[in-house]
Amino acid sequence: MNTITTTNFNFPGQKSVYRGKVREVYNINDDLLVMVATDRLSAFDVVLPKGIPYKGQILNQIATKFMELTSDIVPNWLVATPDPNVAVGHLCEPFKVEMVIRGYLSGHAAREYAAGRRILCGVEMPEGLKENDKFPTPIITPTTKADNGSHDEDISREAILANGIVTEEDYLILEKYTRALYQRGTEIAASRGLILVDTKYEFGKTKDGQIVLIDEIHTPDSSRYFYAEGYQERQNNNEEQKQLSKEFVRRWLIENGFQGKEGQQIPNMTDEYIETVSERYIELFENIIGEQFVKADISNINERIEKNVLNYLQNR
Secondary structure: OOOOOOOOOOOOOOOEEEEEEEEEEEOOOOOEEEEEOOOOOOOOOEOOOOOOOOOOHHHHHHHHHHHHHHHOOOOOEEEEEEEOEEEEEEEEEEEOOHHHEEEEHHHHHHHHHHHOEEOOOOOOOEEOOOOEEEEEEEEEOOOEEOOOOOOOOOOOHHHHOOOOOOOHHHHHHHHHHHHHHHHHHHHHHHHHOOOOOOOEEEEOOOOOEEEEEEEOOOOOOOOOEEEEOOOOHHHHHHOOEEEEEEEEHHHHHHHHHOOOOOOOOOOOOOOOHHHHHHHHHHHHHHHHHOOOOOOOOOOOOOHHHHHHHHHHHHOO
8 A cells, every 4th residue: 555654845935854753844934844744653763664554644633633622721833734644833943852741550651660660750650550550640751852763761850950951931831731731632532432541742932932732642653542441440350451552563563572672673564464553543543533534545645745735835
């Protein structure tokens, strides 16, 4: 199936292009950003060799929907969505941290806990928990924002402030926004029969100094979801949780000897496996958005995106 794994557009007023792990961002006249969500799949901070059909469309449409659903509590960068894979927004200066918030002992936090560590990013995790238990209160565990090809690193609030990565005044706003977004996301997920387990947010500053939400929000790449039905029963029986997230890809990679460490080879992803990953992404979209996923025409994705973006830029 056709996928979009790289782009090479040349839009009017284009100043530069930033290529992240999954998104490619075009700077238009130092005013707007055209963000293209590709079908690339990243895990353990490594971009896997094959694209996942419809993944970029799914990420973009979930993120833009949640931008709309949270704009009353946190301002965001979004201006328009001229194509299923594209978001256009205000040029912002990103903060050099990602704000991770965890409501449950899962994923990276669970792996740290199992290794006997009880402090994560300067935050104490209580004793007596087992994997996927709910924290008494959600905890914020920031990471550094790594360049493409590098690993994000855990960092404490104290280290962020001590190293001047973010001012204390700004950081207090980032924390406030992070908790407000997670609360809203939790409520929306609950209305869909899901639990928003953990997620991450990125923020930036507009030219006039306003702090806004940027990039993505509540997507399967940035978030972990459990099915609410049967959650407690599965916990009581020490069973794995039924989840919608990228964790199933991480586990498959771990089982096949890959955790992004030096010298490890990325296992071969068969077409059949890639199709199951695509189906899982579509499943998450339909569950969290509550609508049927409508597949865009992928016969020539690059051509479609270029046409739609050019049309938007010329007529705005």
